[in-house]
Amino acid sequence: MDAEPLGVPEEAAVGARLKRMRQVFGLTQRELARRAGVTNGAISLIEQGRVSPSISSLKKILDGIPMSLAEFFTIDLAASEDVFFRADDLTEIAFEARISFRMVGHPLKERALQMLHETYRSGADTGEAMLRHDGEEAGIVVRGRLLVTVGDQEQALGAGDAYYFKSRIPHRFRNPFDELCEVISANSPPSF
Amino acid sequence: MDAEPLGVPEEAAVGARLKRMRQVFGLTQRELARRAGVTNGAISLIEQGRVSPSISSLKKILDGIPMSLAEFFTIDLAASEDVFFRADDLTEIAFEARISFRMVGHPLKERALQMLHETYRSGADTGEAMLRHDGEEAGIVVRGRLLVTVGDQEQALGAGDAYYFKSRIPHRFRNPFDELCEVISANSPPSF
DNA sequence: AGAAGGTGTTGATTATTCTAAACGGTATCC
DNA sequence: GGATACCGTTTAGAATAATCAACACCTTCT
Structure with missing residues (x-):
């Protein structure tokens, strides 16, 4: 009817949605147009x-992305909010004086994965009583050693080294060295 | 490109989908067109x-149905197959000579709800050992008493009477009367 | 500075979709 | 039997979307 579809939310939503999707997949209008077999102008409009x-x-x-219509209309853009968390925003999990666990993501939200920024002071x-819980966990040492x-295996890991094991296997982390150690770890499902 | 979009599955799929949805909601092309503010011809095309x-x-x-775009593209039409089950098709669950449980729906399919047609002969x-399981259950007496x-409560229900309780509470069903009793019950999640 | 190659945006034309009004078919009522 | 009231379908023309080609803008390179 009107030349300017101001009052029509859905069109704009579809446009914004498409733009978002395209950007998430790292495509330019032209690149997507080429893949999809349409003109870049159409995508712009x-x-x-x-x-x-x-x-x-x-x-x-x-199809050029690729993505189904169902996905396109279903995916909750808001759900992918809060993708980035500043170091200060990480939730601290008290553990022991010399240990700091800082969690990535909101504490209360239901998640399939939990990531921690761990700091082990010298x-x-x-604890001697080995840790055991459900799920699997992995980590990479960022700094220090x-x-x-894990079970009957023991290794001193340096920066860049990593581990991955099923959390049911008794495990323990120690920093007997005299430098601070930082580790990024992840476990699924969340067990803290 | 072609006048006849034979090789294009999606258009036809959208059309068929729309037709299905419209029919499920019991609307004619004209009625839907009227509600939506479009012409019936458009819907036909x-x-x-x-x-x-x-x-x-x-x-x-x-919007005239009403239904969201996400729903429209997401809803699995095949999933709503087998909506009707003839009495003879209900799957019998053996229990006891005087009790017959006949289940609505396919035994193997993952479902959030289970419905039973139960018959208690005189x-x-x-059983004296009370039943206990997860979920919640409800029922209505159709015939007899x-x-x-349920827990410390006991009632004789007649036709039209009903019950609803959490299945964790110990429960028991008996027919001490001399007429046959029929009950329609449902429990969620399925526990048989 | 200027050229080259990238981005997204914009008119004029072509192609497609939507509307309006008719058509044929079927059931119901009198 | 004919009028009425629905149904879904179809066609000509108005409205909308897509194309093509140019445009303005920004980086990077030489």
């Missing part, structure tokens, strides 16, 4: 909300 | 797959 694409052309474009030890014990 | 509607018009049409009893025990 759609993203600006100046036209409402037909299902067929939207599908054609999404002399830190998760860490003595990792 | 779309359903035949002769055009690929724009997002804006598809949304307008779906003297039937689910049933003595229902």
